[in-house]
Amino acid sequence: AQSVTQLGSHVSVSEGALVLLRCNYSSSVPPYLFWYVQYPNQGLQLLLKYTSAATLVKGINGFEAEFKKSETSFHLTKPSAHMSDAAEYFCAVREAAGNKLTFGGGTRVLVKP
Amino acid sequence: DSGVTQTPKHLITATGQRVTLRCSPRSGDLSVYWYQQSLDQGLQFLIQYYNGEERAKGNILERFSAQQFPDLHSELNLSSLELGDSALYFCASSVEGGSVYEQYFGPGTRLTVT
Numbered sequence: 001a002q003s004v005t006q007l008g009s010h011v012s013v014s015e016g017a018l019v020l021l022r023c024n025y026s027s028s029v030p031p032y033l034f035w036y037v038q039y040p041n042q043g044l045q046l047l048l049k050y051t052s053a054a055t056l057v058k059g060i061n062g063f064e065a066e067f068k069k070s071e072t073s074f075h076l077t078k079p080s081a082h083m084s085d086a087a088e089y090f091c092a093v094r095e096a097a098g099n100k101l102t103f104g105g106g107t108r109v110l111v112k113p
Numbered sequence: 114d115s116g117v118t119q120t121p122k123h124l125i126t127a128t129g130q131r132v133t134l135r136c137s138p139r140s141g142d143l144s145v146y147w148y149q150q151s152l153d154q155g156l157q158f159l160i161q162y163y164n165g166e167e168r169a170k171g172n173i174l175e176r177f178s179a180q181q182f183p184d185l186h187s188e189l190n191l192s193s194l195e196l197g198d199s200a201l202y203f204c205a206s207s208v209e210g211g212s213v214y215e216q217y218f219g220p221g222t223r224l225t226v227t
């Protein structure tokens with residue numbers, strides 16, 4: 001079975017600092033990978049997705065993620081944090097032959113002024 | 114706004130009761146997915162329907178069932194409710210069932226079982 005591990009359930013960053021959220025997956029075949037963001041009392045919004053094209057994927061709100069097969073990682077970054085980035089972020093994987101998304105445990109980001 | 118709607122937004126009920134959660138997918142989306150988000154289990158896939166047919170099943174309890182109607186809206190039925198069923202239930206939709214199209218999530222229904 002697939003699994004997704006997000007290192008760090010909470011991350012605190014200063015406004016303007018780099019945001020780095022880590023995601024590692026286990027999959028026996030090349031997966032499809034996603035990052036979603038959940039703002040308080042809202043549903044999940046897609047930030048970006050990897051579908052075996054370019055390994056560096058750019059998403060909305062200045063976020064990007066890099067797929068590294070050798071490390072089975074799909075870390076999310078943003079060069080400069082904004083107060084509006086405070087939310088919970090979820091990494092998810094979907095096998096090529098399947099439909100369901102398997103989510104990591106989530107990382108809650110706090111942005112300090 | 115993802116275009117996926119869910120009703121009701123909040124639901125409070127007692128143990129042993131039965132509830133129905135409703136989801137309307139984005140216009141044109143044939144697939145509907147149900148997920149449960151709880152503090153101890155995280156986000157878990159429950160079940161998927163594609164154009165009225167069950168397509169995939171996840172960690173869905175036997176007390177839970179779902180269906181998708183001809184107009185493509187879906188309902189998740191939860192019966193014999195237990196305290197542990199308290200969670201946020203999300204519906205998501207996508208264009209097709211077997212592609213890499215992303216899933217668009219609704220705002221969720223927060224179920225509280227007392």
